Amino acid sequence: HPWPVLYRDAKASFITAENHLMKIGTPEKEYNRVQVILFELKEGDIFIAGSDGRDDIILEGTDDVNHDENLFLSIVEKSEADIDRIVKEIAKVGNLKDDLSLLAVKFVKQINTNIPDMTNKEKNILLQATKLHKNNENKAALLLLKEHFDHKYLLLPVFNLIKRIYLVEKDYANYSKLLIRYHLLHPEKNENLLKISKALVLCNQLEQALDYAECLRLREPFNEENLIHLAKIYKLASHYNVALRRLNEVFEVNPNSQEALTLKESIETIIKQTKVMNIDEPILELSKFDY
Numbered sequence: 001h002p003w004p005v006l007y008r009d010a011k012a013s014f015i016t017a018e019n020h021l022m023k024i025g026t027p028e029k030e031y032n033r034v035q036v037i038l039f040e041l042k043e044g045d046i047f048i049a050g051s052d053g054r055d056d057i058i059l060e061g062t063d064d065v066n067h068d069e070n071l072f073l074s075i076v077e078k079s080e081a082d083i084d085r086i087v088k089e090i091a092k093v094g095n096l097k098d099d100l101s102l103l104a105v106k107f108v109k110q111i112n113t114n115i116p117d118m119t120n121k122e123k124n125i126l127l128q129a130t131k132l133h134k135n136n137e138n139k140a141a142l143l144l145l146k147e148h149f150d151h152k153y154l155l156l157p158v159f160n161l162i163k164r165i166y167l168v169e170k171d172y173a174n175y176s177k178l179l180i181r182y183h184l185l186h187p188e189k190n191e192n193l194l195k196i197s198k199a200l201v202l203c204n205q206l207e208q209a210l211d212y213a214e215c216l217r218l219r220e221p222f223n224e225e226n227l228i229h230l231a232k233i234y235k236l237a238s239h240y241n242v243a244l245r246r247l248n249e250v251f252e253v254n255p256n257s258q259e260a261l262t263l264k265e266s267i268e269t270i271i272k273q274t275k276v277m278n279i280d281e282p283i284l285e286l287s288k289f290d291y
Helices: 070-078 083-093 120-134 138-148 156-168 172-185 190-202 206-219 224-236 240-253 258-274
Strands: 005-008 011-014 046-050 057-059 094-096 102-106
Touching: 005 070, 011 070, 057 083, 070 083, 083 094, 083 102, 120 138, 120 156, 138 156, 156 172, 172 190, 190 206, 190 224, 206 224, 224 240, 224 258, 240 258
Parallel strands: none
Antiparallel strands: 005 011, 005 046, 046 102, 057 094
């Protein structure tokens, strides 16, 4: 399908991606893999997607088919991104050669998710908590932060301090919960997905860990660190064949990855020893594992 269109401030433009994904059924290009592309809308923006019928127009008074993809942009601007008016404007240009499907999504109003700034008193409390943390008095620091920042714990300086304390204390359960809450406010930050997944592995929550890591794989299919991380989780869950597939994806990016090669050898050794290729059984929680 043609590129989707962004209508912002009375101007229409294409939303394009670095890696163009071909239509289903098209012979695969090198490294061509389904990828989720993120795009942040602003208040008042209109996102328009449509079938290629929007461009396949037999121009009025001729037998020629339109080949100018920018024609649709001018139609969107003229119609102010109104779907019904777009259809009427296309009809003025010529006759449709193909079926036409259009979808419009408008970002009507931004919900205020801003957390109020810290007061001077709160800044002093944060400073006290930081000093307690530096003196390895982490429990006291946490109590102080929870008492005074109950509704502001996602303020970046507070969030970072609580996060550090949880890591030092090896409290991976609360660490992962904190990251997940932050991710709900900032779902566009891909780097958080891997951090959450790694924390969940340390909490023995393998299914959830896989969910976040596979979500990152859809967004960044060639992220070598994440692919190796996924292979490790599948290995822990005895899904050896899926682990090997993720490692093959690593080798597409980096054929000489020593970590991936070592991991592959260890998995192949297990397969030879157990004669098991486990793919259909549900992932089981493991009481102890080496990660």
